[in-house]
Structure formats: structure tokens, C-alpha cells
Amino acid sequence: MDGGASDTAADAKSTSDTEQRKTWDDEARDSLHILPLSAIPLETPGLQHARLIKNVRLQTVVEMFRDAQAGSGQVSPRHIPSYFESYKDEVERDLVKLEKIGAASSFDVYSSRIELRRLNIDVNNVESLTLSDRKKAELTSYMRVFTRPLMEYVYGTEELQVADVTDIIQLFANPNRDEALRNLRMMADRLDIGLNDIPKFLEEYGDIFLSLAYFRKCLDEIVPEVQRFVSWMEEIRSSAEVKRDSRQMRMLDEIARDLTDIATSITGRFESFDNRSKDFWSDINAETFRSIRELISSHHVTIGGVLCGLAVKMNLWKHRFARGGGGPNRRMEFVKSEILPGLSHIKALEQSARTGHM
Helix, strand or coil: CHHHHHHHHHHHHHHHHHHHHHHHHHHHHHCCCEEEHHHCCCCCCCHHHCEEEECCCCCEEEEEEEECCCEEEEECHHHHHHHCHHHHHHHHHHHHHHHHHHCCCCCCHHHHHHHHHHCCCCCCCCHHHCCCHHHHHHCHHHHHHHHHHHHHHHHCCCCCCCCCHHHHHHHHHCCCCHHHHHHHHHHHHHHCCCHHHHHHHHHHHHHHHHHHHHHHHHHHHHHHHHHHHHHHHHHHHHCHHHHCCHHHHHHHHHHHHHHHHHHHHHHHHHHHHHHHHHHHHHCCCHHHHHHHHHHHHHHHHHHHHHHHHHHHHHHHHHHHCCCCCCCHHHHHHHHHHHHCCCHHHHHHHHHHHHHCCC
16 A cells, blocks of 8 residues: 555656656747757766856856755856766866857857757757747747748638648648649749748748747847836936936946847847848749848847847846835946846847848
């Protein structure tokens, strides 16, 4: 009897651990600032369970553990060898990879794929380098902007119900109307591919625009937070103490201006992508698709970096000042110690993208 009860308890714990692990893994896959080290072929046993994360100063640290009671155990990559003294050579080789990957500005799945390819690491079949099913479902409404013109082009209607690009691939693999088949043939001709290659094209189309939908959703969540933060910071200026210090007033002005400029500039980049994708549907050909694919891919790293930087700072602000309060001195200290460090890096990233070609 007791044995059965303890087995049941053990099974329940094992299920709970598995679910916890899945939640932990999905959070990392969908995040801008976390890279699970299971995504990288490492030699050191035990490191596979750790994660690379960006802290609020936008430095890369290794998160060895995290739980509700003990919090997050973060270690600088250079201190990792002292945790794995029996694996000296393996750690040395792994550290070379970690330091290269750690130099990335964002750990979202799209930027991570680019960085890992540069290290000749195969990323095609690594599940942790794709968005979770839950995140893809969340992005359905964002994806409609890109699936709608496709449905109109082939079926002459946008009313067919599709949740994501996988549904569209199924639909187009077995088109149910003569007109749709004719339109697909025409599309294949204009893209200079065979009719059998249409599903592959759709998969690529889906992936490139899923990345845009993902970043767009991140942007839509972060920009209102940035605006709220700027207003919260503005309230410090009314403090008599701060008013007397022209240097502090100037710093607050500069931070507010930088945050507003960054948010405005990156929003403008997305408007430009939307316009370019509309151009593609008005003139479908292989060149316009290659051009829009390269345009969006070339911006993954800077978009990821800017959004990651803003996200970690806004998340800490919401956590630290959950009820929005805080006296002028406490607010000022937070702005100086947590918001200012790394802000110039975010600004430089956005400026570098702005001076590139859109």
C-alpha cells in the first residue's frame, strides 16, 4: 500500500518536473534575452542545463539555476571553469563558443540562428531554436497580415480560415479549385520555381514573416512600457532636489530623448517592412521575394538587439516598481544604475540600422 502511494507521489513529481522543464524551455525559446545551452553542442556535462542570459546592463551571464525560492544563480562566463574543475579542457573549448555567442546583442531564436551558423553549428533541426507552439498560436493575428494577401492571390478571397502557414501549405498542396491551381501555376512561373516547390517557398515565406510577426509583437508590448517609463521618470524632475542639479536634469532629458528616438525609429523600420511586403504582392517575382527576404533577415540582429535591450530594462523597472511609486531619490538611483548603463549600446545599434539601406 505504502509502496503504491510513494510510486504515485514519485510519478506526480516526475510529471511536475517535466512540465516545469517544458515551461522553462518554452520561456527561453520565446524570449529575447535567454539562450538555452542545450541548443549548442557543448562538451562539459552539466552546462547543457544552464542558460545564457542578458542582464539589465546588457552583459552576458550564465544562469546556472533559477527557482522561486533561491532566485537566479548567475555567473560570468570567465568564472565557469571553477564550477567544473574535473573538466578543465572541455570547459576551455566550450568557453570559446560561449564567448563568441555571448557577444550577440540578443538571444531571440532568429538572431541566435545567425550567430550559431557563423560558428558552423547546424541549427536546422534544433527545436530550442524555434518558437514554441504557444508563441506561434499567439502570433496568429499578426501573421494574418502576411497570409491574407497570399489567400487573396491564390483563392481570390481571404475568408478561408487558416491559423498559420502550416495550414496554408496543406491547403496549397491540394488546391480545391481549378482557379486556385491556375493561380498557383502562375505564381510558380513568376517565382521561377516548379509547382512542386511551392510548399517549400511557402515554408520560407512563413518563416521570414513569422520572424517579423514575433518581433512586431515584442515591439507592441515594449513601446507602451517605454512611454510609461518616460512619464514615470519625468515625475522626478518636479523634485526640488533634482531641479537644483542641472547635471541630473540634463541626464534625465537625454535618457528620455534617447528612449523616445529609439522607439520611434524602430517603429518606422516595421512600417518600411510592411510597405515592402505589399510591394511584393503587387509584383510577385523571384527578385522581389529575394530582396524582401534579405532585407528582413539583415535586420534580425539589430531589431533583436534593440528590443532585447529595451525589454530587460523595462522588465526590471516593472519588477522593482511594481506599483509605480518610489521617491525621487530612489527613482534617480534606479535610472542611473540600471537604465543608463548599456543605453548607448541600444542607441548605437538602432542608429547603425538606420544608416543601413531600407
